[in-house]
Amino acid sequence: MSGLDHSALHRLYSEHNCWLKGWLRVRLGNAADASDLAQDTFLRVMTARVDAPIREPRGYLSAIARSLLIDKSRRRTIEQAYLFALAQMPEPVEVSPEVRLSIIEMLVAIDTLLDELGSRTREIFLAVQLEGLTYVATAERFGVSVTTVKNHLIRAMTRCLLLVEP
Template sequence: MLSPQIHLRNQWLSLLYRHHQGWLMGWLRKKLGCPHHAADISHDTFSRLLALDNLPDIREPRAYLLVTANRLMINEFRKRQVEQETLQAVALLNADDSSHSPETICSARQLLAQVLLMLSEELDEKARRALLLARVDGLGYREIAATMQVSESSVKQYLSRALVHCHARLYPGAP
């Protein structure tokens, strides 16, 4: 049987979700322009609350949800930036174009070497495997989950961990 405190917490979270999830989804759809990304960020926003051991005193639920969702969007933007820069470096190295300066090629090789080092030595096996399945093999969350025999939620966590780690290593001191 659940303790009264846990029961109250679950009731409060359920009520918060029922009253504000639709509103948050609408706001995110307008902001992101994509219902799928909006659903992911909305899900992650409420997942953050569920993961907290002690819930904060939330007097303005919508403001709290907006701040959390905005932080998640910023993190997602940063992850995509790292992905894009890595893909550009790989494309530059694979291009059969002699118009690139030696400095540009050297810089791209250094970036790629850093990413490969991070993947091979610094990331745990699950995060590394999920990242390679997503970015090299082009698999989606569901396919990666099936391949790794884990949940889609775990795949998202692995990918998030890998991309945050790569960003931190490529941009030390960046927020």
């Protein structure tokens, strides 16, 4: 458990759970999703390292919930893009629910990784990997040296390797 003791966590939950569900319901337009996300928020609180009393519990909870909302939205966007790509295949592709979940989780992890790279590294990485640009063409496009392109790619590939390493 986190730095919050059991009684402090219980008090936080009992005093703010209803408020948090309402706050989320307004943003989601759905009571069931709001309840699920409120539970996820308190799970994050349970696993967080909290070394001091929480002075602004609603601000703290809403910040965590907002982050979860963003994650949920990104995941939904990625899943929709994946399903759209499957639908565009010339022949129907059957994917089991387990494989589909695994693919979507990997796509979310890749999206997070790309987001953490920084804009220039991400743009260079995508230009080389997705567009198939050579290092020279990439350097010309971004107005940098080939060595700089290589350095950005090393940074990106290192992060990719860390993603696939257990």
